[in-house]
Amino acid sequence: MSKQDEQFPKLLNDAFHKIIRSMDSYFSHSIKQLGDYLQEHTFPVTLQEINNEVIIQAQLPEAERSQIEIEIIGNHIRITVHHTEVTEMRNDQHHQYQRQQTRQVMERTVTLPFTISEIDTIAHFDNGILTIKTPKRNPDSGYIDIK
Secondary structure, three states: OOHHHHHHHHHHHHHHHHHHHHHHHHHHHHHHHHHHHHHHOOOOEEEEEEOOEEEEEEEOOOOOHHHEEEEEEOOEEEEEEEEEEEEEEEEOOOOEEEEEEEEEEEEEEEEOOOOOOOOOOEEEEEOOEEEEEEEOOOOOOOOOOOO
């Protein structure tokens, strides 16, 4: 066996390790960026069960009441915050006008083990904390006969 033939497995092994390291670096960086993105585009939510009530609290320190939307879908509560910002700049001396609009939507969905009553669920927003209270109910479940 020639010297080149003996070195080929080592070269192949080295190339393989370089590719694996490169892929590992790429995915590590991508996952970190995804985590940073999700951290910026979401908000903390806590869930508590006290007696016969479920209390959901969302921390929305920079939101205004008019930006918040709560939707009940079966056994899910969807909390959405819409933020739109418009900036305008006018310079008559240079005949320039600039208008910039940004829109951001943050959303969290909380799933409960029972159907949520729209009538009995209440929400209130104070000092940047959204509190939603709903009565705890037995899960809608049952058994059926097999024919």
